[in-house]
Amino acid sequence: xxxxxxxxxxxxxxxxxxxxxxxxxxxxxxxxxxxxxxxxxxxxxxxxxxxxxxxxxxxxxxxxxxxxxxxxxxxxxxxxxxxxxxxxxxxxxxxxxxxxxxxxxxxxxxxxxxxx
Amino acid sequence: xxxxxxxxxxxxxxxxxxxxxxxxxxxxxxxxxxxxxxxxxxxxxxxxxxxxxxxxxxxxxxxxxxxxxxxxxxxxxxxxxxxxxxxxxxxxxxxxxxxxxxxxxxxxxxxxxxxxxxxxxxxxxxxxxxxxxxxxxxxxxxxxxxxx
Numbered sequence: 001x002x003x004x005x006x007x008x009x010x011x012x013x014x015x016x017x018x019x020x021x022x023x024x025x026x027x028x029x030x031x032x033x034x035x036x037x038x039x040x041x042x043x044x045x046x047x048x049x050x051x052x053x054x055x056x057x058x059x060x061x062x063x064x065x066x067x068x069x070x071x072x073x074x075x076x077x078x079x080x081x082x083x084x085x086x087x088x089x090x091x092x093x094x095x096x097x098x099x100x101x102x103x104x105x106x107x108x109x110x111x112x113x114x115x116x
Numbered sequence: 117x118x119x120x121x122x123x124x125x126x127x128x129x130x131x132x133x134x135x136x137x138x139x140x141x142x143x144x145x146x147x148x149x150x151x152x153x154x155x156x157x158x159x160x161x162x163x164x165x166x167x168x169x170x171x172x173x174x175x176x177x178x179x180x181x182x183x184x185x186x187x188x189x190x191x192x193x194x195x196x197x198x199x200x201x202x203x204x205x206x207x208x209x210x211x212x213x214x215x216x217x218x219x220x221x222x223x224x225x226x227x228x229x230x231x232x233x234x235x236x237x238x239x240x241x242x243x244x245x246x247x248x249x250x251x252x253x254x255x256x257x258x259x260x261x262x263x264x
Contacts, residue, residue, distance in 0.1 A: 073245075079120070
């Protein structure tokens with residue numbers, strides 16, 4: 001998961017995903033190509049397994065930061081649509097296997113409270 | 117699958133998919149992306165240890181639909197009707213691989229786009245707001261595929 005911010009302040013922040021570090025590197029150039037007048041910074045804000053888990057995390061992070069433009073016209077984000085429907089978002093929470101308490105101590109719960 | 121624009125390539129899922137395509141030596145990613153759309157039967161299978169335990173209704177997922185639209189754009193571009201802007205490297209890739217595209221892909225692309233437009237999570241997400249730009253982009257793609 002990444003957060004794109006524009007140093008020029010012209011474009012709103014954007015929450016996005018890339019399925020690998022290589023794609024994340026490429027994505028930064030793609031955004032800059034699409035918006036040549038912007039001065040973007042990219043920060044990794046979370047990590048998840050590509051697929052539904054990554055989409056879930058993307059949706060979760062977008063909700064924390066104001067939501068997409070389709071749902072909230074006053075959002076500070078420039079995300080034009082969101083990552084996951086309510087139906088899939090809610091059902092995904094119950095699909096994720098719970099991590100055993102005897103995991104060994106290395107596991108630190110993330111922003112989902114241990115859901116990923 | 118969030119998006120920074122309504123165009124078929126203006127989202128993270130399509131960008132990741134294009135990256136995979138450019139590394140491919142044939143048209144199999146295009147066929148696979150279109151077939152995943154075509155073959156989605158509206159059900160999600162929950163598996164445990166590889167065994168299907170439960171089925172539940174699920175619309176065609178947004179990222180599968182996004183990849184399908186990107187694949188359909190590649191088909192339209194291959195057969196002479198590209199969108200105004202293709203991602204970097206795609207035109208060169210098509211020059212090298214155009215002979216590997218079978219005309220049958222046009223039919224599968226049309227079917228996939230119709231399904232995404234009428235019954236997908238992606239359609240649902242866009243229609244939560246003003247979806248005119250997305251519908252215009254999809255209709256434009258449909259017309260370019262119809263004119264082939």
